[in-house]
Amino acid sequence: MDWDKLRIFHAVADAGSLTHAGDSLHLSQSAVSRQIRALEEALNTTLFHRHARGLILTEQGELLFDATQSMNKRIDAATARIRDSEEExxxxxxxxxxxxxxxxxxxxxxxxxxxxxxxxxxxxxxxxxxxxxxxxxxxxxxxxxxxxxxxxxxxxxMSIRMRLYASPDYLAANGKPQRLEDLSTHRLIAQSPTSAQVTAGAQLVQQLLSYDVPAKLTVNNYFGVLQAVISNLGIGVLPDYIIEDFPTIIRVLPEIESNEVxxxxxxxxxxxxxxxxxxxxxxxxxxxxxxxxxxxxxxxx
Structure with a gap:
């Protein structure tokens, strides 16, 4: 099969447009169109549905695109290994x-x-x-x-653990909890139970919520949890690796932490x-x- 035609087909399938593919390949739209027609004739099949908003792969086109995508990844890997044979x-x-x-x-x-x-x-x-x-x-x-x-x-x-942290201003205004039961007077900030996270972190949050925490803020990532803690919103469940870069944050209830991750x-x-x-x-x-x-x-x- 003509590798050049496959390269052009892959660019068109990736861009969803003859014009955009031509721009990336430095070819005219008509030249790209001729190559696609020639490939369809060689395979005796239709590779694209054409409509006003662009091109959509047919079932046969999807099969060919999967193959060209795999080929591209292998070529990229080979190229990387060749380049890495140099010292730089x-x-x-x-x-x-x-x-x-x-x-x-x-x-x-x-x-x-x-x-x-x-x-x-x-x-x-x-x-x-x-x-x-x-x-x-x-x-x-x-x-x-x-x-x-x-x-x-x-x-x-390395290994990390999820622990409890709060800002100095929050603790000054709301008091520092001395035991788990004291969380009933604080706002807990943690990852959303439905968001992807390590099991150990989710288990710790479930344990904390069992203490009838009346107020909570859930975020779908630790960056959001950290920003809420820095903004004095409550006590956050955060991974311990953040402390080096945010030394003013105070660990609370130091005996409480997740399993090792x-x-x-x-x-x-x-x-x-x-x-x-x-x-x-x-x-x-x-x-x-x-x-x-x-x-x-x-x-x-």
Missing amino acids: VFGELKVTTTYGFGALWLAPRLTKLYEKYPDLNIDLMLEERVLDLPMREADVAIRMKEPSQADLVRKRL PVFLAYPEELRQSKRVSAFRDFVQEEIIAHRRQLRAMGDD
Whole structure:
């Protein structure tokens, strides 16, 4: 099959438009249209439904698009490995992690990585959904549990726990709880029970709510919980890794915390020799070591 026609087909399917595909390929709309017609004739099938708002793949088109998408990912992986055979660390690295960890811990530290490797481009994808690393939806993942996918290199980075925190101003105005029963006079801020989160965090919140907490604020991510705590709205359930960067926040009820949550870094076996992956992995490990030292110095480890 003509690879050039497949490349043009993939661009059209991805863009949903002959014009937009032509722009990305630096071809005229008529040239793109001729290639698609030739491919449809070669396959003796219709690949697109055409309508006023653009192009929609037919069932046969969807099958072909799945194949070209898989081919593109494999080509990207091969290209990355070829480029990483050089000594320099450069190019794009797709990193996925949870919204809370990525926004509150990882992103603020990336300055150091860019200072060391200015030609490295990080595509940071923050979401709770577990991306498929072997299919190259991402190159590296940092997750709050051990990845279950096959053919991955895994490394345990650290463990975290969910704990209770409040701002000094909130505690000055409302008093500091001395026991769990005292939560009945406070507002609890936590992740929404329906939002994706680690099991240990959800279990701790359920335990706290059993003490007849009359007022609560739920948010679908830890960044929102943190902002509410900083804004003096109540006592928040937050991961302990935030404390280094927000030292004014006070831990309350220090005997109360979630079970331990392991944090893993993982990447596909085929990227084991990748210099970009190695540079990112080493950077994260160095920051974890510095993080632990800081927590010990603060007496909160």
